[in-house]
Amino acid sequence: MLIAVCSLKGSPGVTTLATALGARWPGQQSPIVVEVDPAGGDLMARFRLPDTPGVVSLAAAARGRGGTDPSLLAQHTQLLPGGLRVVLGPVGAEQARAALAVLASGLSSPLRRAADQPDTTVIADCGRVDPDSPALPIIRSADAMLLLARPHDDELAHVALKLQAAQQWSRRPCFVLVGDGYSTAEVSQALRIPVMGRVPRDAKGAAVLCGQGTSRRGPDKSALGRAAATIALNFAAHGLQPATTSGSQAPHLRLAVPGGPVSGASLQPLGPHTRNGVTR
Numbered sequence: 001m002l003i004a005v006c007s008l009k010g011s012p013g014v015t016t017l018a019t020a021l022g023a024r025w026p027g028q029q030s031p032i033v034v035e036v037d038p039a040g041g042d043l044m045a046r047f048r049l050p051d052t053p054g055v056v057s058l059a060a061a062a063r064g065r066g067g068t069d070p071s072l073l074a075q076h077t078q079l080l081p082g083g084l085r086v087v088l089g090p091v092g093a094e095q096a097r098a099a100l101a102v103l104a105s106g107l108s109s110p111l112r113r114a115a116d117q118p119d120t121t122v123i124a125d126c127g128r129v130d131p132d133s134p135a136l137p138i139i140r141s142a143d144a145m146l147l148l149a150r151p152h153d154d155e156l157a158h159v160a161l162k163l164q165a166a167q168q169w170s171r172r173p174c175f176v177l178v179g180d181g182y183s184t185a186e187v188s189q190a191l192r193i194p195v196m197g198r199v200p201r202d203a204k205g206a207a208v209l210c211g212q213g214t215s216r217r218g219p220d221k222s223a224l225g226r227a228a229a230t231i232a233l234n235f236a237a238h239g240l241q242p243a244t245t246s247g248s249q250a251p252h253l254r255l256a257v258p259g260g261p262v263s264g265a266s267l268q269p270l271g272p273h274t275r276n277g278v279t280r
Helices: 014-023 043-047 055-063 093-103 110-115 136-141 153-166 184-191 203-209 223-238
Strands: 002-007 032-035 085-087 122-128 144-149 173-178 195-199
Touching (some): 014 032, 014 122, 110 136
Parallel strands (some): 002 144, 032 085, 144 173
């Protein structure tokens, strides 16, 4: 199974969630997290790992005879301190885009070939995505696309405008909400897209997954880790079942944004009141 994790606006924590999903994947299976963010990867610097093997060496190997080998992806992994297998993206955007030009070309990428093997899950960190992203072919080939968004007026307004196009990228588009704001039910109803789960703002849990935590508690003890485990379990149990939205009309939000609201299904604007325990 190939899962593409991405966002349409801002930086809501795509890499952190992709890593958390891999770290908390259920059962004995060891997923592979691949950084294919066109803006460059973060894990190399976060964990002070060498720059090879990684996405660049994978792209070089894919050009050669090994490009059709389904085990090629696993050959270019490194291990994070907790044992999670990762294929590190280069820090620089230029290198990342050059590698993606190879990995996302053709009918089947090394990520897709690896994900087609029995009991193999590949989690692709695609970063922030737009219609011109070189990571888009990987998203299109994925079994599911996880879109991260913070449930706030400004971010959801941008998501609503782009969602119709984004839903054409994947057979199974699903939302993950990050932090406080509108409720899960409100967002799901307004956008008419399944909400796979909600990830809390958990600075300590994120620090552990970013290689910066001083606590001995692993990701399984944090709120972030528990939320990721729930999402991972959902995918492991039901990930290959197609999920579709009802109707063919484009989903919209009615949100308080500069320049006027976006028409369509309505959410009441957030005001200077307490919602979900947060005063705005």
